[in-house]
Amino acid sequence: MAEQVGTWWIWKVFWILLVITGVEVVLGIIKPEIMLGPFLGTSILNIVFIVLTLVKAGYIVQVFMHVKYEKKALKYALYLPSLILIPYLTFILLTEGTYLFT
Amino acid sequence: MASTAEMTKEENNWGGGSRPLGARYGKLMMWFFLLSDALTFSGFLTAYGLMRFKYESTWPIAENVFTHFPGLEGDQPLLYVALMTFILIMSSVTMVLAVNAGEKMNRKAVTNWMLWTIVGGFIFVGSQAWEWYHFIMGDSGAIETSHQEILHVYNAEGERLSFSQLVHGMEEGHASNHGETFSKAEVLTSLESNKGYYLKEPGKEGEAFTHQESIAFLESGDVVQGANMIRNEYGRKQFANFFFFITGFHGFHVFSGVIINFVIFYNVLLGTYERRGHYRMVEKVGLYWHFVDLVWVFVFTFFYLV
Numbered sequence: 001m002a003e004q005v006g007t008w009w010i011w012k013v014f015w016i017l018l019v020i021t022g023v024e025v026v027l028g029i030i031k032p033e034i035m036l037g038p039f040l041g042t043s044i045l046n047i048v049f050i051v052l053t054l055v056k057a058g059y060i061v062q063v064f065m066h067v068k069y070e071k072k073a074l075k076y077a078l079y080l081p082s083l084i085l086i087p088y089l090t091f092i093l094l095t096e097g098t099y100l101f102t
Numbered sequence: 103m104a105s106t107a108e109m110t111k112e113e114n115n116w117g118g119g120s121r122p123l124g125a126r127y128g129k130l131m132m133w134f135f136l137l138s139d140a141l142t143f144s145g146f147l148t149a150y151g152l153m154r155f156k157y158e159s160t161w162p163i164a165e166n167v168f169t170h171f172p173g174l175e176g177d178q179p180l181l182y183v184a185l186m187t188f189i190l191i192m193s194s195v196t197m198v199l200a201v202n203a204g205e206k207m208n209r210k211a212v213t214n215w216m217l218w219t220i221v222g223g224f225i226f227v228g229s230q231a232w233e234w235y236h237f238i239m240g241d242s243g244a245i246e247t248s249h250q251e252i253l254h255v256y257n258a259e260g261e262r263l264s265f266s267q268l269v270h271g272m273e274e275g276h277a278s279n280h281g282e283t284f285s286k287a288e289v290l291t292s293l294e295s296n297k298g299y300y301l302k303e304p305g306k307e308g309e310a311f312t313h314q315e316s317i318a319f320l321e322s323g324d325v326v327q328g329a330n331m332i333r334n335e336y337g338r339k340q341f342a343n344f345f346f347f348i349t350g351f352h353g354f355h356v357f358s359g360v361i362i363n364f365v366i367f368y369n370v371l372l373g374t375y376e377r378r379g380h381y382r383m384v385e386k387v388g389l390y391w392h393f394v395d396l397v398w399v400f401v402f403t404f405f406y407l408v
Contacts, residue, residue: 025184053403071124086144093148097155
């Protein structure tokens, strides 16, 4: 695309993804005590993992898959179904999962 | 008039010639395929979450299951899967570089970066095969009760024991069974002669049983080593089923991605896109390849981290 010059922006995203993965792995190995407390139905650590994952996914979709530079109509066509249906499915199934005990 | 202007605009949109989404049909079709594939994968991962919520207290903890690293002894949680993630991210980067070179009509650079992407994909598929091998072969072994519950062997100090350590003793045995198979009689004799040893459920809040109860469980049950679709030594059978299904489905995507990448690479070598005047095919397979990376980011989190 004409928007970017050179390849520095690719390597920038590479380093961001690498650092985030590194942080996730280190947190996963040491599992800091203070982050294991209950929070939003799970632990703070798990919420951190999920947020970091969404950040990584955002960079891959926006930059690597070029969605950032697409027309608004295409962005909506891709984002609306996925951002409505996937959280909805997740919500329904995880809620049901807790009821399956009873 | 504003309404007339709008009407004309709409007519233009439907009359052809304009591009409401600003992308060619091939790229759009790839995107809509990926969107449906994303919904498929989210179905798998949320189904995994459903089962995990149902069996929350005794669900196997991934870092106690995937502990191997080539060339290193002992427990190495997360390291191997982190390496796999790095390989896939790296091959995603080489793919962006290939697409980028394609836009500049730089055939030599496209060839080079496509080749590296294929190499990265192959290493990833190989790594997954290695992990499957260790998962299927098993590690410490477990006892399956007559109610098909999985129990692990612990000593009085609360350390998990492998069958190797149980039968050959703590000094002689290995933390991993190293492919040695143990019979129910061998395990039962060793468990009976070590009064402090007991059985415990896997997972965060797994229940521990007394020595007497443990022996009764083994007498009416059996020993399990390794994993298949029917039983696995790690815990709930759904755990192995989801592992095989989700990483298998993802691995199949990587494998088909490598093949598609190779076809495109071959066409680059033949000069097909040079003659066509554009490298849009590289961009389309690039989208597919990044999607494979995207799915792995989620599998990594929800299968190995959380």
